[in-house]
Amino acid sequence: MPQIRFRLNGTETAVDADPERSLLDILRSELGLTGPHFGCGAGECGTCNVIVGNRAVNSCDMPLWSAEGKDITTLEGLGSAERPHPLQRAFIAEQAMQCGYCISGILMSAAALLRQNPSPSADEVKAALDRNLCRCGSHNRIVRAVLRAAREMSAG
């Protein structure tokens, strides 16, 4: 089987696996990550979102071969308890979840948005998150948290 190479959370990574398998499956079962979640496996909910290059994408919908040479960030690479990303701090500050299962995908969509648009309006945040579903109804808190992170980041 061909080896697929990519950068994962800043680390060069090589995977020997069927290149048709989804990136989500590889991240979770071969690489042991639990940040990206399985929700639908059909590109319809966003719980599996990761950042590829500068864009948030559904990793369940992305075959492994298409990751070749890409720079991939998962929630594990966003920040840590010791060095949290402003979004992670903001989601805690706003208590922006109920069950939290959707949150890893939403954090990745939000992080991609802030890379492209450091000071989005509330409507821009909603538009950027429109393909992420949250069944618990935590939406308004999530939007507030993204705006808070944006403010914090632009304040430096």
Place this chain on the structure above:
Amino acid sequence: MNTPSPPRLPVSLAANPRLSSWLKISADGYVAVSPGKVEIGQGIITALAQIAADELDVDISRVRMQRASTASSPNEGVTSGSLSIQQSGRALRHVCAEVRRIFLAKASDRLGTKIDMLDIQDGTIKGPGNVTTSYWELAEEISLDRDASGDTTAKPVARRSLVGRSVERIDIPGKVFAQPRFIQDCAPPGTLHGRVLRPEISGAKLGELKQDSAYAVAGIVAIVRDGGFAGVICETEHAADAALKALHGGATWVGGEPLPVESDLASFLKSQPADLTVIDTRGGAAYPAISRTIRRQFSRPYIAHASIAPSCALARWDGGRIHVWTHSQAIYLQRIDLARVLGLPVEDITVEHMEGAGCYGHNGADDVALDAVLLARATQGRAVRVQWSRADEMTHAPFGAAMLVEIAADLDARGEVVGWRHSIWGNGHTSRPDGLEPPKLLAATELKEAFPRLAAGNQRQPSGGADRNSVPLYDFPSWQVEFHRLLAMPIRTSALRSLGGQCNVFAIESIIDEIACEHSEDPAAFRLRHLRDGRARAVIEAATKRATWKSERQPGIGHGLGFARYKNTGAYCAVVAEVEAIGEVRVKKLTLAADVGEAINPDGVRNQLEGGAIQATSWALKEQVRFDRQRITSTGWSSYPIIRFSEIPDIDIVLIPRPDQEPLGAGEAALGPVTAAIGNAVFDALGVRIRDLPITRERLVDLLENAS
């Protein structure tokens, strides 16, 4: 009616009086708390930690919340019905108060100081002249293996310092830092992966099953078949998906049960054999002064729990002992059902809770646990993790029941309500494992020695199931409320957030609004005139004041009011909805006023109310389970759309402070009032009454065309 005097011990504590089953104090400086209720995204473990820390006078960081397990936790039945704070919270407060006193008594011996001269700060017990000891020092000398006496009183409200504060939830950091907490993220090394074969045709039975192509999949470990139950076990999830696909290709299905006609649910619900129960009556029969009767029919479709994560479980057999990890809301009851299906004593089974995604009622959590147990039997010693597919979750998990509600309101010559009949048709709302025969788990109905599937049962008043919130809260002089529980159940139904409360409140509040509007009376004033309960009046007044009710009219914009006291005994909630109805209905803003008694964690309460309000908006505008005569056709998010970020209303919440009142759950209080408020706001905007949910564009166009 006589109210029985309250039991000396809170219900959960009376059932589990042993103090050590709730609480352990460790010499290492922490307190382990074991509630029987489980976290389902409602923040319960944080609220309980607050109660424990407060009552014991320790810093909350010393409180370690244990996952519920049948091996060690108190049996608190089901985590449902917004009762966790009422039941678990009260019990825990009692336990902590008593443990605190036990430690103080010991400390007073040790220090030679009177108990009431002692004070506790973060677990350190101090007396006059700076003599000290601590919980941690005394821990090994005190056994909590004794029963609660119930004669200790908890601290008065004024002396509680953590309760009533918006403490940050203790589960949230792990969730933003990708530390696995969810059962879906749990697969210890050596875990195998299972998938179960289920029919697309509703009620079809598995016939011939060719297994060779599934056996040809790399990584296959076993195929299990027992009657109509079949599944694969593989080394990886990827292989399990492939093997299941292959197995599907080799399966022949026999028979099936026809489903109702989706577009004519009303006829279906009314034509089925049913059990009739009179839920409540008041006043005399015929009122002489009736000048006319308004009859209206309301309906809601089947609604999916549609948890964002598919249901998942792990199971392992070691000889005769079984260990199950589950996101069930009722670990002890699940254990009884598992034992019945397997023909084993409950003592051989340990059921341990792990968090799943929000479930909003009885979804596939219990079913998938039996799936995992049945597969793991074939792989003795190795755990099997089973995760349903999205389609399984949308089609095989139980649904919230479709309902038809008819209300006939008798009015006198002045337009006052003098009689009221509320009739409900639909399935019951409870198919949870309940400890009774037969077991309620899906696979139990598929095995060779199959258990029958009963039509869903119904919780009795005062909480009620289909009839929840059907008894009017308004002081009408007479009424009769009845429920026709269907005895057939072609579509499996069980508890979904608020049960029948959403549709009953929608119906009652819609017709109230109609009666008020017909007489040009302000709908808020009409309600206030018919409510004696001051707490009910207060939420209506607060919501209308905050929302600047009856502000100036704008074209295309409507405002509507909805009110209920959840279950007629729980939290009070009034809602003003602002909708924009131009082509499509958009809910712009929801203003809620709620009284949940003592709010243990006010931000947690708001979070629950917000979540309920948003989910209700989604149900009201978008959600319905789709099916043809053979199968459920809403198998994923595109065929079962839910509300998205761009459609979310602004939400403003007024919490009425009631620190002296019993705490009441908040998670389900908003569903009915929000639905009703949206319906009434649509009328305010467009002049047509929509009585069938969801409020879709097609329905509105039909109504508007018929009106003109």
